[in-house]
Amino acid sequence: MGQRKRRTVSIIGAGNVGATTAQKIVENGLADVVILDVREGIAQGKALDMLESGPLLGFDTRVTGSGNYADIEGSSVVVVTAGFSRKPGMTRDDLLHKNGEIMIEISEKIKKHAPEAIVIMVTNPMDLMAYTLWKVTGFKRERVIGMGGALDSSRFAYFVSEVSKTSVSNIQTLVMGGHGDLMVPLLNFSTISGVPLPKVLDPKTLESLVARTRDGGGEIVRLMKDSSAYFAPAAAVYLMIESILHDRHRVVPCSVYLEGEYGVQGAFSGVPIRIGSAGLEAVVELPLSSSEKSAFEASVKAIREGVASLHRHFPDKL
Ligand SMILES: NC(=O)c1ccc[n+]([C@@H]2O[C@H](COP(=O)([O-])OP(=O)(O)OC[C@H]3O[C@@H](n4cnc5c(N)ncnc54)[C@H](O)[C@@H]3O)[C@@H](O)[C@H]2O)c1
Numbered sequence: 619m620g621q622r623k624r625r626t627v628s629i630i631g632a633g634n635v636g637a638t639t640a641q642k643i644v645e646n647g648l649a650d651v652v653i654l655d656v657r658e659g660i661a662q663g664k665a666l667d668m669l670e671s672g673p674l675l676g677f678d679t680r681v682t683g684s685g686n687y688a689d690i691e692g693s694s695v696v697v698v699t700a701g702f703s704r705k706p707g708m709t710r711d712d713l714l715h716k717n718g719e720i721m722i723e724i725s726e727k728i729k730k731h732a733p734e735a736i737v738i739m740v741t742n743p744m745d746l747m748a749y750t751l752w753k754v755t756g757f758k759r760e761r762v763i764g765m766g767g768a769l770d771s772s773r774f775a776y777f778v779s780e781v782s783k784t785s786v787s788n789i790q791t792l793v794m795g796g797h798g799d800l801m802v803p804l805l806n807f808s809t810i811s812g813v814p815l816p817k818v819l820d821p822k823t824l825e826s827l828v829a830r831t832r833d834g835g836g837e838i839v840r841l842m843k844d845s846s847a848y849f850a851p852a853a854a855v856y857l858m859i860e861s862i863l864h865d866r867h868r869v870v871p872c873s874v875y876l877e878g879e880y881g882v883q884g885a886f887s888g889v890p891i892r893i894g895s896a897g898l899e900a901v902v903e904l905p906l907s908s909s910e911k912s913a914f915e916a917s918v919k920a921i922r923e924g925v926a927s928l929h930r931h932f933p934d935k936l
């Protein structure tokens with residue numbers, strides 16, 4: 619009997635987020651994984667360490683550590699987690715030019731070696747790195763998807779569960795806009811057992827939930843000092859990959875290139891999308907209030923300014 623071939627997910631950057639994502643994928647038997655890093659031996663060492671846990675945990679999925687882009691050929695999904703993370707006192711945008719340079723190089727290699735893959739961008743500033751990769755590869759917008767909203771919404775849900783003393787499984791939250799300081803937690807589209815938050819929580823509590831969600835990444839950076847978050851980010855990436863590989867059609871807030879949706883023409887920003895085997899299947903449009911619309915537009919404006927800065931900094935490459 620012929621065996622069904624497992625699909626491969628490649629992860630560029632075998633650091634905290636990359637390696638933790640790889641571990642979740644192989645431990646759950648979702649796909650084989652290639653992890654690739656510029657630092658000699660890091661990806662190979664982490665891959666071997668993970669494989670040695672296979673007999674204990676009972677998985678047969680394979681993980682390969684590599685420094686060679688030929689190994690990502692044939693990947694269904696490529697996740698990009700390579701680059702610098704911020705330190706206390708920095709914003710994600712402070713990484714723009716350093717990570718932009720790395721992203722231009724990586725995008726050229728992905729274009730050459732995995733031209734059919736769906737790419738999930740993680741590296742910060744994520745919406746701008748997704749733009750960079752989309753621009754350099756020329757991939758269709760359906761195949762370049764940024765991870766941010768899934769993480770921000772999960773943080774928001776966790777904070778709501780804490781203050782309301784309710785199980786996370788009864789809470790649904792939505793954060794739109796860029797994955798940055800101007801992200802937009804949407805109170806009216808966030809619920810406890812189907813009831814919108816403003817109907818169950820007082821305005822002061824709501825305000826502090828929004829502020830803590832916007833600062834969610836920064837709070838972790840201040841605690842850890844030499845690293846940013848990676849457990850929840852890896853879980854968010856995993857959810858997106860699972861929806862792609864199992865064609866689940868989940869609705870997840872992700873950063874995609876908008877072509878008129880939400881009144882935005884030609885910019886990456888976080889919006890709810892249906893995600894399946896083709897990548898972006900549809901942008902889900904919600905009826906935003908005028909204040910929600912203005913907050914979303916302010917976030918998109920900041921992303922457009924970042925794009926302009928990238929073009930000024932890399933005039934010949936973008
Ligand atoms: N979008 C999100 O929600 C989100 C969440 C968490 C982290 N991040 C971002 O993801 C990135 C990675 O975070 P991390 O915690 O894993 O950092 P990390 O420092 O642990 O890992 C980064 C890895 O990238 C590798 N790298 C650098 N340049 C490379 C290149 N040219 N090719 C291949 N590999 C290269 C490094 O050697 C390192 O191993 C950061 O930019 C961080 O800000 C984004």
Ligand SMILES: O=C(O)C[C@H](O)C(=O)O
Pocket residue numbers: 703704710742769797834835836838839846847851
């Ligand atoms: O906050 C960061 O710099 C990392 C990431 O974007 C996060 O939200 O955890």
